[in-house]
Amino acid sequence: MLTLSTVHVHCTIKGYSTVMNRREFIGTAASLAAFGSSVSLSAERLESEKHESALDVIFSVQRHFFPKGLATMPDADTFNAARYTKEALEHKSFDPDIRAILFEGAKRLQGMAGESISKLTYKKRERLLRKFEEDRFGSYWLSQVMNLTLEALLSDPIYGGNVDETGWRSFGLKPGLPRPKKRYCGV
Amino acid sequence: MYDVAVIGSGAAGGAVAYLLADAGLKTALVEKGPWMKRGDFSKDEIAYCRRDIVTPNLFEEYHVIEELSEGRWVQRPTYETGWSFWNGNIVGGSSNLMSGMFHRMHPDDFRLLERYGPIEGANIVDWPISYEELEPYYDRVEELVGISGTFREHPLEPPRKRKKFPQPATRENRITELFDISCRRRGLTPLVTPRAILSERRGGRNGCYYSNFCGSYGCSSGAKGSSREAFIEPALKTGNLTLIDNTFVKRLVTSSKRSVGYADAVDSRSGREVKIRAKLFVVAAQAHESVRLLFNSANSHYPDGLANSSGELGKNLIFSAGGWGEADLDRKSLSKEMFDAMMEPGLFVNRSILDWYRLKEGGRSLKGALVEFMFGHQNFIRRAAMSKYSKDGKLLWGEELEKVLRYRFTQSKRIRFEVFNDWLPTDECRITIDPTRKDRFGMPVGKLRVNSHPYDLKLARKVAQKAEAVLKEMGARNIVTSVSSTPPQNLIAGGCRFGDDPSKSVLNRHCQSHDIPNLFVADASFMPTGGSVPYTWTIYANALRVAEYIKKEFSCISARS
Ligand SMILES: Cc1cc2nc3c(=O)[nH]c(=O)nc-3n(C[C@H](O)[C@H](O)[C@H](O)COP(=O)(O)OP(=O)(O)OC[C@H]3O[C@@H](n4cnc5c(N)ncnc54)[C@H](O)[C@@H]3O)c2cc1C
Ligand code: SF4
Numbered sequence: 178m179l180t181l182s183t184v185h186v187h188c189t190i191k192g193y194s195t196v197m198n199r200r201e202f203i204g205t206a207a208s209l210a211a212f213g214s215s216v217s218l219s220a221e222r223l224e225s226e227k228h229e230s231a232l233d234v235i236f237s238v239q240r241h242f243f244p245k246g247l248a249t250m251p252d253a254d255t256f257n258a259a260r261y262t263k264e265a266l267e268h269k270s271f272d273p274d275i276r277a278i279l280f281e282g283a284k285r286l287q288g289m290a291g292e293s294i295s296k297l298t299y300k301k302r303e304r305l306l307r308k309f310e311e312d313r314f315g316s317y318w319l320s321q322v323m324n325l326t327l328e329a330l331l332s333d334p335i336y337g338g339n340v341d342e343t344g345w346r347s348f349g350l351k352p353g354l355p356r357p358k359k360r361y362c363g364v
Numbered sequence: 365m366y367d368v369a370v371i372g373s374g375a376a377g378g379a380v381a382y383l384l385a386d387a388g389l390k391t392a393l394v395e396k397g398p399w400m401k402r403g404d405f406s407k408d409e410i411a412y413c414r415r416d417i418v419t420p421n422l423f424e425e426y427h428v429i430e431e432l433s434e435g436r437w438v439q440r441p442t443y444e445t446g447w448s449f450w451n452g453n454i455v456g457g458s459s460n461l462m463s464g465m466f467h468r469m470h471p472d473d474f475r476l477l478e479r480y481g482p483i484e485g486a487n488i489v490d491w492p493i494s495y496e497e498l499e500p501y502y503d504r505v506e507e508l509v510g511i512s513g514t515f516r517e518h519p520l521e522p523p524r525k526r527k528k529f530p531q532p533a534t535r536e537n538r539i540t541e542l543f544d545i546s547c548r549r550r551g552l553t554p555l556v557t558p559r560a561i562l563s564e565r566r567g568g569r570n571g572c573y574y575s576n577f578c579g580s581y582g583c584s585s586g587a588k589g590s591s592r593e594a595f596i597e598p599a600l601k602t603g604n605l606t607l608i609d610n611t612f613v614k615r616l617v618t619s620s621k622r623s624v625g626y627a628d629a630v631d632s633r634s635g636r637e638v639k640i641r642a643k644l645f646v647v648a649a650q651a652h653e654s655v656r657l658l659f660n661s662a663n664s665h666y667p668d669g670l671a672n673s674s675g676e677l678g679k680n681l682i683f684s685a686g687g688w689g690e691a692d693l694d695r696k697s698l699s700k701e702m703f704d705a706m707m708e709p710g711l712f713v714n715r716s717i718l719d720w721y722r723l724k725e726g727g728r729s730l731k732g733a734l735v736e737f738m739f740g741h742q743n744f745i746r747r748a749a750m751s752k753y754s755k756d757g758k759l760l761w762g763e764e765l766e767k768v769l770r771y772r773f774t775q776s777k778r779i780r781f782e783v784f785n786d787w788l789p790t791d792e793c794r795i796t797i798d799p800t801r802k803d804r805f806g807m808p809v810g811k812l813r814v815n816s817h818p819y820d821l822k823l824a825r826k827v828a829q830k831a832e833a834v835l836k837e838m839g840a841r842n843i844v845t846s847v848s849s850t851p852p853q854n855l856i857a858g859g860c861r862f863g864d865d866p867s868k869s870v871l872n873r874h875c876q877s878h879d880i881p882n883l884f885v886a887d888a889s890f891m892p893t894g895g896s897v898p899y900t901w902t903i904y905a906n907a908l909r910v911a912e913y914i915k916k917e918f919s920c921i922s923a924r925s
Contacts, residue, residue, distance in 0.1 A: 178579050178741045179463050179898055180685055180782050180852035242761040250766045270415035272446060273423065310759060319759050323752055324745075331744040332410045348773035350744055351709055353407025353577035355584055362404070362411045362418070 231283035232263060237295040238286070238319070239326045241302050251343040253326065261329035261338030270361055275321055282318030285309075333357050366392040366606070367918065369627055369642035371613045371657070374457020375900050376887035377648035378591025378599070379907035380914075382508075385604035387915045392640055393596065393605060396612040396632055397453035400460070402593070405582030409743050413580050418461070419450035424804040427652070430813040432792075432849075437813070441801065449652065449812065449853045454582075455609055456592025457650065458854060459900065463579035464560035464588055465736055466511055466901040468502050468522040470721060471495035472731065473895035476786070480731050486788035486817050487680055489892045492864045492873040495522060501905035501912075506530055509589035509904060510566055513558035520721045521555075534563045534572055534712055538705035539693065539779070543715050543737065546837035557716045557736060560589030560900070569593055574710030576742050591904075611638060614807050615661040616645060616670060616883070623925035624670075624883050630805055643922035644882045644914065648907070651889035652681070655795040655859040656810035658885075671877035671885070676861055676870050678795040681812065682894045684855035686733055686783035686824035687847035689832055690740055691840035694776035698839065706777055713738045713779070717834070720827050721896060733785035733827040733896045737834075740778030747772055779840055781831040783824050785896045787851070788817040795859050816849035855898055857888035874913040875906070882925035886910045 236259045243253040253259070266276055290297065290305055297305065309315035329338030331345065335357050339345065345352060368384050370377045373395035381393040400418070411417040420426075422443040429447060430439045442448055452458030472479045474491040482488060503525050505511065512531035515524070533556050540554075547554040561578075564571045569586035578588070586593050599605040610632045619625025627640040647654045655678045659669040669677050695703050715737040723732040740747070751772045754760055760768055787793075792815040797808040824847045835843055863869030866878035875890045877883040886907045888899050895902070914921070 178738065178780065178782075179465055179736060180688065180855060242765070244762055247763060247766050249770065268415075270417060270421070274444070275446075307758075316759070320752070323759060323761070324749055327745050327748045327752070328410065328414065331748055333408055335408075336410055345744070348769060350773060351576070353575050353581070353742075355406045357406040357408035357411065360411075361415065362400070362406075362408070364411075364417055 228280065230287070231280040232259075232266075234283035234287050234294055235262060235279060235322055235325075237302075238306065238322050239329075240295070241299070241306065242323060242326055243330070244299070249347045251330075251347060253329075255340065256330050256343050257338050257340045258326050258329040261332070261336055262325050264337050265325060265328065268361065270364070278318060279321055279325075282314065282321075285314070286318070335360055366390050366640070366642040367922070368392070368644045368646060368914065369394060369640050370646045370648055370886075371627060372396075372457065372647070372649035372653070372887065373455050373591065373596060373607070373609075374452070374648065374650060374887070375459040375591050375903045376907040377646070378456060378459070378595035379505075379904050380646050380648060380886050380911040381605055382595035382599040383908055383911035384915060385599040385602045388604060389915070389918060391599075391605050392608055392642060393599075394608045394611050394613055394627065394629060394640060395455050395457075397455065397609065399455040399607065399609040400582060402582075402584060402586055405460075405584045407575060407577040407581055409577075409745050412461070412582075413743055414745065416448065416450070418582075419448055419453050422446070422448055425450070426801075426803070426809055428798050428801060428809060428811040430811060432815055439811070441809075447853070449810075449856075451650065451854045455607065456590045456596060459590040460582045460588070460592060461580050462560070462588070462590070462854075462900060463738075464900075465716075465738070465898060466558045466560050467716070467734060467897035468524075468905075469495065469498075469895035469897055469902050470520065470522050472722070473893065474498075476731060476893050480729065483788060483817070483819055486790055486819065488788065489861070489863065489868075491892060492862060498902070498905055498909060499523070499525065501908045502901060504908055505901060505904040508908075509560050509594040510562045510569070511558050511560055511589070511901075512563040514556040516553070516555055518553055518555060518718050520718045529558060531563045531566070534559050534561050534714060535574060536714055537708065537711040537739070538702065539777075540713060540715060542698070542702060542838055543713065543834075546834055547717065550833060550837055552717055552719050552834070554715050555718055557714045558901075559712070559714065560594075562587040562589070568597070574712075576709040579741065580743075608640070611640075612805055613640070613649075613657060614805055616647075616657065617661070618663060618665060618670070618880065620925075621665045622880055622882075624880060632805075643925065644884070644918065646884045646886050646910070646914070648886040650887055651856045651859050652795050652810050652812060654885055654887055654889050656797055656808075658860070659797045660807050666879070671860070671870050671879055671883060673879045674867050674869060676868065678859050679791070680789035680858045680861060680892065681793045681795050681814070681856070682787040682789055682858040682891065683814075683816075683851035684784055684857070684894055684898045685787060685852045686785040686820065686896075687828045687845065688780060688782045689828055689835065689843060689845035690778050690780045691835045691843040692776045693779050693838065693840050694771070697841055709742065717831070720830055723823075723826070730823070731786060731896065733783050733823065735827060735831045736782045736784065736898075737831075738780050738782075740780045744773075747778075779835060779838070781828075781835070783827050783831060783847075784898060785820060785823045785827060787894060788820055789858060789893060790815065790817050793858075814849075814851050816851070821847055821849060857891040857894050857899055860885045860889035861892045862890040863892065875910045876913075881921050884910055884914065
């Protein structure tokens with residue numbers, strides 16, 4: 178591919194450019210600042226209670242996206258989506274605005290559910306997520322959680338996901354060589 | 365004091381530094397990013413394609429992009445959108461990450477106005493030099509960079525001194541057989557795209573090992589003809605080149621009205637201020653950043669920016685683009701044998717169509733486009749992320765997602781075309797700086813107003829339809845095409861037009877400032893029009909031409925300044 182054009186960054190989500198969305202969400206979500214929009218979150222802060230419960234919501238959604246018992250794809254626990262996600266969010270290269278949106282969305286989704294998302298039946302959780310998707314913010318949030326989960330599934334295992342290359346193996350994918358020796362080129 | 369300081373070590377900077385160091389001039393090559401060597405690269409999608417690792421963090425260094433939205437200009441800093449206009453900020457610049465599909469401009473492209481006439485609203489001017497003047501340098505690039513290819517006669521192929529390329533073409537996926545037959549059925553001539561990729565070992569560089577992940581990644585074999593491999597490494601061997609990495613040039617400081625005395629720079633890791641003194645300066649920071657540097661170098665002699673007595677600095681920003689299309693080739697479209705062969709990872713498509721470079725409309729000749737064909741990018745995460753929606757826009761997960769990903773990864777390959785037509789220069793596409801927004805070095809950031817001429821979109825649509833017909837002929841399914849005024853951020857030119865009239869151009873025909881004789885700009889910003897091809901072969905060739913002039917005139921220029 179020569180031109181790093183529309184598909185690369187202007188990826189259209191349900192007819193809206195992501196470019197529009199992010200700005201809009203940052204502007205409207207009053208509580209985003211509390212989650213560290215545009216500032217670096219340290220690993221330590223991710224341990225705090227507020228983030229832990231948000232992370233739990235995200236992990237539950239990832240388990241719903243990649244449930245047990247699929248024909249070829251591993252489930253979220255098998256490829257360790259949770260570890261990947263937590264460590265990716267802690268790294269300074271992760272976009273702080275998207276991180277803030279992820280935490281804010283988790284809070285909103287939890288509020289909508291009223292009880293622990295992981296304890297809902299599959300059917301109820303499915304209904305909840307589809308309802309959340311009807312809202313533009315909800316739809317954007319779900320797409321960001323999915324992006325992270327796909328990263329966990331298909332990135333080099335050096336990042337903590339794709340355990341034993343289960344993600345690659347499930348689709349017969351051959352990684353490019355050489356493989357990375359350090360995360361983020363050692364940065 | 366150096367003889368020459370070159371700012372920016374990408375395609376243009378590396379080529380200039382090579383020729384000058386080789387000629388015995390003490391040359392400094394100043395690069396804001398780190399020096400990553402061949403052994404440092406890997407095919408790590410997270411680092412190279414999903415995070416800002418080989419480019420600056422957007423919250424620390426960014427651009428402001430102005431786009432027309434519902435009839436209103438809307439400004440957005442790129443840290444808010446993630447739409448980065450950094451393309452590779454390491455030694456060798458974005459050339460490390462390019463795909464290396466190389467094309468010469470056509471002789472018509474140097475005479476667009478004369479050949480095709482004016483277009484209302486477009487600031488078209490002819491180049492002050494001709495194709496014939498640049499041809500020897502295109503030829504030299506072939507040799508120095510090691511361009512691989514197979515020459516096929518074509519009436520619109522730019523004239524070449526030598527028919528044979530220095531290296532045989534890189535290996536091709538068998539899908540090219542189907543592509544060639546499909547083109548011929550439609551009366552088209554498929555051409556083998558020349559690549560800045562070694563197919564065979566040469567000197568210290570190995571041939572391509574078909575890693576399957578070329579564009580957006582650094583090359584671990586040395587096959588890719590990046591500025592680092594082709595020019596900087598050999599230049600270092602001369603003993604005349606000092607590579608100053610991790611050093612950001614903030615501004616150029618003049619010692620008199622007619623001379624730049626030093627570059628004011630900062631060590632990008634420690635924050636230590638550095639002054640780089642030289643007799644002559646060559647700016648090659650990629651078009652938009654070169655313009656920004658000149659604006660940020662304004663002083664009492666030049667309150668509107670260096671080299672800007674014409675007021676033309678930053679104007680007529682252009683891009684190399686038009687549109688693109690993608691489709692699926694799968695078991696339904698192909699025989700079993702062809703499908704299995706196509707699914708082999710690594711080998712290239714390497715095909716382009718020049719037949720539409722000139723078009724006819726109502727008996728009139730129109731300037732057309734080049735179309736490049738390739739497989740869609742093989743990145744796993746990206747391919748999965750692009751497949752995550754159903755046709756009605758619902759996010760897929762669980763079994764439904766699994767089904768789609770299985771199709772994407774095991775049952776099909778995306779075939780892609782990219783249309784390159786002229787991005788006509790207009791008043792509404794330009795670079796300035798935003799004095800209210802500063803980067804981590806305290807310097808005003810570049811502001812890019814981006815828009816295209818309606819004519820470009822019309823033409824791109826016309827050509828994209830023709831390219832779509834080729835995909836259909838191949839049996840490809842699920843064709844999607846996009847033509848829009850959203851520019852690709854990696855193929856960028858203009859902003860420092862060259863020309864013979866100092867009141868209408870920033871640089872003279874040697875890419876030397878009309879105002880300051882010891883100041884040159886060597887990247888694609890000199891281009892008044894961009895042709896209908898990607899730029900990098902032309903950037904390399906012109907940089908060698910500029911360096912050749914500096915080499916010849918160095919004593920004279922440095923004595924005067
Ligand atoms: C993924 C990708 C694929 C591509 N594929 C193709 C292709 O197939 N064909 C093609 O023709 N082209 C392709 N290109 C485009 C090609 O890489 C560029 O056209 C070319 O590298 C531009 O050369 P340049 O010298 O102007 O800028 P660059 O190569 O980007 O170099 C500019 C350098 O200057 C440095 N710099 C900037 N500001 C400063 C400063 N103030 N102080 C110090 N240093 C500074 C930057 O860090 C950078 O290293 C591709 C690019 C990318 C990213
Ligand atoms: S080995 Fe070949 S395909 Fe891989 S990056 Fe180098 S030039 Fe590109």
